[in-house]
Amino acid sequence: MNATVLTFPKGGIHPPDYKSLTAEMVIEPMPTPTSLELILGQHIGVPCSPVVAKKDKVAEGALVGEVTKGMGVPLHAPVAGTVSNLTESAHPIQVSSPSVILRVNKKEEPKSYQSSDWSGLSPDELREKIHLAGIVGIGGAGFPAHVKLTPPPGSKIDTLVLNGAECEPYLTADHRQMIEHPDQVIEGARIILSILGITECLVGIENNKPDAIAAMSSEAEKQTSAEARIEIKTLEVKYPQGAEKQLIQSVTGRRVASQGLPADHGVIVQNVSTARAIFEAVALDKPYYEKVVTISGKGIARPANLLVKVGTLVKDIVTHLGGTTEELAKVVLGGPMMGFAVSTLDIPITKTTSSILFLTRDEIDTDLFSNCIRCGRCVEACPMGLQPNEIGVYVEASQGENTTKFGTMECFECGCCAYVCPSKRPLVQFIRMAKSQLKRRAAG
Ligand code: SF4
Ligand code: SF4
Structure with missing residues (x-):
């Protein structure tokens, strides 16, 4: 492990992080509710078209929607069930989106997945597995992972940067996955290195997560070989340390021009949770239909890190965690810095939901704004x-x-x-x- 604490040179802030609300909360699988709302437009690019009809019975992991033209990824059933409707659901960012409503068959046993050896697969075969599993970048706008792992022709990629900064206040979902599943995150990184045909991987983690740095360093040491040189880089706690350009500059010293792409500078960035999803897709053949979400803020009765099925409604999560507190003033999907306030709890979790914050009046700013005083x-x-x-x-x-x-x-x-x-x-x-x-x- 490199003990030097790295950061980006320009700007940045140090907001209170509120991570202690959930940092010690072990990832807890949430029981599947009676029905799921699977939004067909889960990510940047073309939304899926449904491949199921009303009353169809589907197995866990079965295809529900696919993209046949343009950039996109398929959508899978997170559990066995029956399609009860094809309709419109409230969308976290757009007003609404076409969706598939799945009535869950509670009698069906959850599917189990066995690990298999992927080392003989070619880069194209690995990419195809990632595509077919429906993986998009976790926590961001949801760029399809297989597209990001196909650098533009002519770019000379030499470094994979894994983003474990998780610099937004409150969020601890990546933190918990690095502590509880470092082996899978690092194996995911090795798969990406194999796809890109490179050996260097730098993992950036802020130094407010010493337990994650220790777990990831020990696993990186175990899995490092001539084909995969994986190094953990300790980052200063400074927002937005996890933003792509800032992270690249912090860990590699390379400055990505304002209109430039990481690939122009030899770098591909993936989130640590995306790397774990890639492990699951490639080694377990498991589609991407459930994810770890931080539920936090003083406005929820019991903050938690929950493993939830895509399509779970926020209101079902609230019920599972014992309801909201009387002081609740605002609900935010995502972090407090870049997330979106929502006005209803009838919103389903999508592949890109990283957290839901239930904030009280003392956690938000309600002051009215005034003129610029040119303070700079x-x-x-x-x-x-x-x-x-x-x-x-x-x-x-x-x-x-x-x-x-x-x-x-x-x-x-x-x-x-x-x-x-x-x-x-x-x-x-x-x-x-x-x-x-x-x-x-x-x-x-
Ligand atoms: S929101 Fe835009 S303008 Fe404001 S600090 Fe961030 S990058 Fe700069
Ligand atoms: S008062 Fe004006 S110059 Fe000062 S921080 Fe606000 S917008 Fe910027």
Whole structure:
């Protein structure tokens, strides 16, 4: 293990992390509810088309939806059951999405999976297994994993970076998987190295997770060979340490240009939980239909790290954990910095849901915003070196389409600027508005 603590050079913030609410919570499988809502548009790219009809009986792991044209991945039944409807479900980010409703057959025994040797498979065969298992990047926008593992022609990839930073406050799902399943995460990394035909893997973990660093270091040592040189890199606790460009700079020293791709700099990044899902797809032949989700905040009776089936409704999770507290003020899907507030609990878990936060009034900011006082703190905090203050002022003056010069399209909406603003200005919302105005103008 390299004891040097690494970080990215520009901007960043240190919000309270609230991770102690769930950091010690062992991953707990949640009993499957009576029905699941499987949204057909689970990820970036083309949504699935259903391959089942009402009243069809499906087995655990059976195909429910697939993408025949364009970028996408298939969707599988997380349990055995009967299709009770093809309808629309509330979507965590879009308003609604076509979905398959599965009535769960509780009498069916859960399927068991046996590990098999994947070492004789070619890169294309490994990629195909990942594709067929329906894996998308976990915790982010959900980019199909097999596409990310197909670098553009001409790019010379030499390093795999595994993202174990989990820098968003409250979140501990990756942390628990690194402690409880380091063998599977590291084997997933070896599979990715084999696909890419490279040997170097650097795993970045923030140093507020010494137990994960220890577990992953010991496993990396066991699985390191001439074909897979896996090294754990300790990162400073600083948000957004897990953002792709910042992570690459922290662990490799390479700076990815604002419009550039990691592959342009010889790097592919995958999340540690995605690496584990890749292990399950390749070694166990298990489709990606369940995931670890952190349920936290002072507004839930019992915070937990739950293994839940994709399609489980948030309200069923709340019931399982004993309900919400009287002080509950806001429910957020994802982390508090980059997540989305939701107004209903009738929302299903998707492949990209990393956490659900039940926040009380003292955990959120309810102050009204005021004018920019030109203090410059947002500029200092921005890890991309942008000018969010100017973007905000322009948007308020209905000139969002004139903000390219301040870096609007380079913003990845980390929220550092809004966090430090003494005037409580909703800078990320301003930037989203500017982006949509710029996109509208580009579309003519
Ligand atoms: S949200 Fe955008 S502008 Fe604000 S700090 Fe993050 S990258 Fe910079
Ligand atoms: S932090 Fe807020 S008040 Fe200060 S310059 Fe940025 S937008 Fe203006």
